[in-house]
Amino acid sequence: MTQPHPPVTHREVLAIAIPIILSNATEPLIGIVDTAVLGQLDKPSLVGAVALGATIFSMIYMLFSFLRMGTSGLTAQADGAGDQNTVATTLLQALTIAAGAGVVLILLQRPIGGLALYVLQGSPAVEEAAHTYLTIRIWSAPAALLNFVMLGWLIGLRQTKLAFLLQLLINGLNIIFDIVLVSGFGMEIEGVAYGTLAAEVIAVGVGLWIVRRELMRREAMPAVSEVFNRQKLVRVFRVNRDIMLRTVILVSAFAFFVNEGAKGGDIILAANAILYHLMSLSAYVLDGFAYAAEALVGHAVGAGKRERFMRAVRLSSLWAGVLSVVISLLFWLLGGLFIDLLTVSEEVRATARIYLLWAAATPVFGFACFQLDGIFIGATCTGDMRNATFVSVVIYLVAWAALTPAFGNHGLWASLLVLFVARTVTLGALYPKILRVSFGSVST
Secondary structure, three states: OOOOOOOOOHHHHHHHHHHHHHHHHHHHHHHHHHHHHHHOOOOHHHHHHHHHHHHHHHHHHHHOOHHHHHHHHHHHHHHHOOOHHHHHHHHHHHHHHHHHHHHHHHHOHHHHHHHHHHHOOOOHHHHHHHHHHHHHHHHHHHHHHHHHHHHHHHHHOOOHHHHHHHHHHHHHHHHHHHHHHHHHOOOOHHHHHHHHHHHHHHHHHHHHHHHHHHHHHHOOOOOHHHHOOHHHHHHHHHHHHHHHHHHHHHHHHHHHHHHHHHOOOHHHHHHHHHHHHHHHHHHHHHHHHHHHHHHHHHHHHHHOOHHHHHHHHHHHHHHHHHHHHHHHHHHHHHHHHHHHHHOOOHHHHHHHHHOHHHHHHHHHHHHHHHHHHHHHHHOOOHHHHHHHHHHHHHHHHHHHHHHHHHHOHHHHHHHHHHHHHHHHHHHHHHHHHHHHHHHOOOOO
């Protein structure tokens, strides 16, 4: 039976977005704290190593981000349709995939690490420390991927307060362990890696308890045969395949950015790493409204409520746009203090200030494509999102080839902004198709 669904309100958008913003804001703080505690040792190679190691794991986990995004969109649509059985099935299918993928990552750690360090080249000192980081942190892979699934499932159900608590636990423990192990016990990059490992393992136990309680509350416990239902699995794999291919393309673009920066030497690598943390901070904050779009759009599509869809898009995007301007201004005014906090190296500080304007501009240039990502994920129009990403990265590489020979690292940062704009334009061009596929009309 169709349930009544009132129009989306500002309050509903904020109720979903604010907990995600608060939890996401702690995510880049991990990298910031990692950089800060190692930066106090005045060894730029360690700052570069943790940036390189963290980038490798970011790329690995971005490849598996479909576990969060696909779970969120499919769960939101099932919840909007009132199908609690599919809500539970989606979770169990994703948890099974995540556990298996985590074990595979551990088994393949040597070739993965070797290939990553070959592609993301650094100095010998940077690569040696990064290898130590990789061999420790890789053991957290199964727990990390399981946590991705549980976060996506809770977001899809609009249970963002629970998602906030889980993410806060993961990131809070990570930060505490890093400070204690590095500053307290005198460990270097090993302490950063062990801190992440411990935080992920503890959090996965708490997360499983949370989702079990939510399943019991909903009285949704499907049979094993339903979890492996062919029709449902085909849809899950289609959505996840498209998201993964899109992510591979996008990860390659960001890896290319890091690699090109590394070619400029340890100082440029460290400066870019600090500014990349600044950019990541804005992306994680703005993602709060993208996640709100995922949940609300998916729910509206599942319920067949076109007006809720339209208001979810408008209101979440409005808030994201306003926030992006505020963040850019704050970064421009306070970015120097941020740089000084993360390193004591005067050479790295001076170099980072030269390129600060680019990092400060990324929120304004990036918020629209983040929002469109959330809309496409919520509507599970993942094939179109994949295709748009491919075209955008081609445009990005053309911009890099045109700009970097003349402008160096400035050109590298400028080409990254071109990538954000290209993603907005290509996804925006495909947006009317969502209305046609989901509701049979493109009129407003």
